[in-house]
Amino acid sequence: MSDYQQFLDERDKIDFLIQKGCQIYGVREHLNGASVDFLHPNGNVTETLLIGTANGRKYFSSLLISQNQPKN
Amino acid sequence: MADLRINLAGIKSPNPFWLASAPPTNSGYQVQRAFEAGWGGAVWKTLGDPILNVTSRFAAIGFNGQRVAGFNNIELITDRPLDVNLKEIYETKKKFPNHAIIASLMVEPKQEKWHEIVKRVEDVGVDGLELNFGCPHGMAERGMGSASGQVPALVERQTYWAKEVAKTPVIVKLTPNITDITATAEAACNGGADAISMINTINSLMGVDLDSWNTIPHVAGKGAHGGYCGPAVKPIALNMVAECARHPHINVPISGIGGISNWRDAVEFMLMGATGVQVCTAAMHHGFRIVEDMIDGLNNYLDSKGIAAVSDIIGKSVPKYSDWGNLDLNHNIVAKINPDVCINCNKCHIACEDTSHQCIDMLTDVNGKSYLKVREEDCVGCNLCSIVCPVDGAIDMIEAPRELAPMTWNDRQTALSVAVECKADVAK
Numbered sequence: 001m002s003d004y005q006q007f008l009d010e011r012d013k014i015d016f017l018i019q020k021g022c023q024i025y026g027v028r029e030h031l032n033g034a035s036v037d038f039l040h041p042n043g044n045v046t047e048t049l050l051i052g053t054a055n056g057r058k059y060f061s062s063l064l065i066s067q068n069q070p071k072n
Numbered sequence: 073m074a075d076l077r078i079n080l081a082g083i084k085s086p087n088p089f090w091l092a093s094a095p096p097t098n099s100g101y102q103v104q105r106a107f108e109a110g111w112g113g114a115v116w117k118t119l120g121d122p123i124l125n126v127t128s129r130f131a132a133i134g135f136n137g138q139r140v141a142g143f144n145n146i147e148l149i150t151d152r153p154l155d156v157n158l159k160e161i162y163e164t165k166k167k168f169p170n171h172a173i174i175a176s177l178m179v180e181p182k183q184e185k186w187h188e189i190v191k192r193v194e195d196v197g198v199d200g201l202e203l204n205f206g207c208p209h210g211m212a213e214r215g216m217g218s219a220s221g222q223v224p225a226l227v228e229r230q231t232y233w234a235k236e237v238a239k240t241p242v243i244v245k246l247t248p249n250i251t252d253i254t255a256t257a258e259a260a261c262n263g264g265a266d267a268i269s270m271i272n273t274i275n276s277l278m279g280v281d282l283d284s285w286n287t288i289p290h291v292a293g294k295g296a297h298g299g300y301c302g303p304a305v306k307p308i309a310l311n312m313v314a315e316c317a318r319h320p321h322i323n324v325p326i327s328g329i330g331g332i333s334n335w336r337d338a339v340e341f342m343l344m345g346a347t348g349v350q351v352c353t354a355a356m357h358h359g360f361r362i363v364e365d366m367i368d369g370l371n372n373y374l375d376s377k378g379i380a381a382v383s384d385i386i387g388k389s390v391p392k393y394s395d396w397g398n399l400d401l402n403h404n405i406v407a408k409i410n411p412d413v414c415i416n417c418n419k420c421h422i423a424c425e426d427t428s429h430q431c432i433d434m435l436t437d438v439n440g441k442s443y444l445k446v447r448e449e450d451c452v453g454c455n456l457c458s459i460v461c462p463v464d465g466a467i468d469m470i471e472a473p474r475e476l477a478p479m480t481w482n483d484r485q486t487a488l489s490v491a492v493e494c495k496a497d498v499a500k
């Protein structure tokens with residue numbers, strides 16, 4: 001799979017969780033990229049995605065920044 | 073015609089082009105001819121206890137047909153008696169009262185030595201002083217030049233000693249042979265420097281002869297490191313000027329030196345914070361008259377931009393120079409090959425396939441004609457293809473539509489640390 005295809009795949013998985021109302025609530029960076037923890041809106045179910053592509057890591061970081069911004 | 077006059081820490085000159093302290097400023101005869109040709113100022117060949125030189129002294133590297141892409145020397149400071157130099161400085165200043173004459177000085181790191189030489193050169197009417205803490209060879213073995221210039225405490229102390237007696241502005245000339253030039257620049261400021269200049273030459277060995285196994289240059293079969301300068305050092309010098317210009321504790325004017333060969337280079341240095349520039353290698357390569365093109369080119373550039381005075385461009389690019397952590401990670405450019413201009417040499421394909429991201433395809437159209445095409449989604453915008461492309465206009469780097477808001481590494485790390493803190497709170 002090309003880097004771009006892998007990025008699209010990772011982005012889809014992230015978008016799917018965000019659309020379900022999940023929020024990023026933890027990020028662990030390591031030699032294989034980043035493990036991103038998502039928290040369900042009900043507050044107790046978490047899911048973790050391994051994000052390996054550079055564009056994928058830019059993508060969730062941008063989402064995290066907008067998530068941290070105060071909503072009007 | 074724009075106003076080309078500059079005022080560097082009180083030293084005024086009719087234009088920003090000065091000859092750097094080096095062979096072109098060795099004597100009154102030369103400096104007077106340089107002023108006649110149009111140079112606005114000259115930093116006299118460094119004065120101090122007259123030295124002994126070796127032969128040979130110079131070597132140069134050519135690149136792809138360009139001679140003197142880089143230049144190397146193992147020459148020391150002036151070998152002429154101080155009184156002879158002072159007499160010629162006096163005469164030159166009398167003939168050219170509106171041109172800047174700066175005395176470059178180098179003595180042992182002793183207070184009385186600095187006091188003595190500063191007083192003697194100021195007596196003949198120089199417009200300013202430049203303390204040479206940069207010469208990397210020979211003099212450094214005697215504790216002077218870059219040996220002093222690499223130790224911030226020595227830079228500060230010697231600047232202070234010069235300033236104790238100086239009546240004219242003191243410029244401190246810095247060595248690039250140091251990891252972080254802002255450390256010595258700051259030390260110069262702390263010592264009271266009115267301005268700083270950079271760069272002196274970079275430690276270098278030009279080559280080794282494959283038959284005799286002698287160094288290039290060599291002196292009767294032995295070599296020693298020299299100082300590198302000329303066009304090859306320009307990017308190093310420009311960065312050092314820019315780093316000093318944007319440093320919050322370095323607030324004195326900068327005289328830019330290093331690889332400046334034409335008016336364009338001079339404009340770049342001034343945009344990056346230099347108040348004026350000094351030139352050595354280009355004058356040694358092409359003679360004093362290159363300054364005519366420099367003056368014309370600068371004038372035309374300023375007129376074409378509607379800028380009335382050259383001083384208006386000083387430092388205009390400094391706010392655009394920052395740390396890597398402040399660059400936008402979400403800004404994307406991609407390569408686009410223009411098939412009408414491309415000559416199908418395949419250099420871009422080879423470079424991308426072998427050494428970058430494998431995103432340039434070699435294709436054949438319906439008529440059997442081969443062409444090259446970038447898969448934009450896989451292109452990381454590294455510029456390599458456009459750098460190796462031999463034809464202007466065949467590859468453009470174009471901005472891709474923005475998909476995400478601007479985000480720097482520093483923004484990202486802040487957001488990540490907030491996420492880690494939140495998680496800790498939730499866990500509690």
Ligand SMILES: Cc1cc2nc3c(=O)[nH]c(=O)nc-3n(C[C@H](O)[C@H](O)[C@H](O)COP(=O)(O)O)c2cc1C
Nearest residue numbers: 092093094118145271272301302330331351352353
């Ligand atoms: C042959 C030669 C002799 C030099 N002598 C001196 C000197 O006496 N004092 C000094 O401050 N710099 C000296 N320099 C350094 C130049 O003033 C200048 O800092 C350096 O060459 C970078 O500028 P450029 O790239 O325009 O040559 C010398 C350079 C060369 C090539």
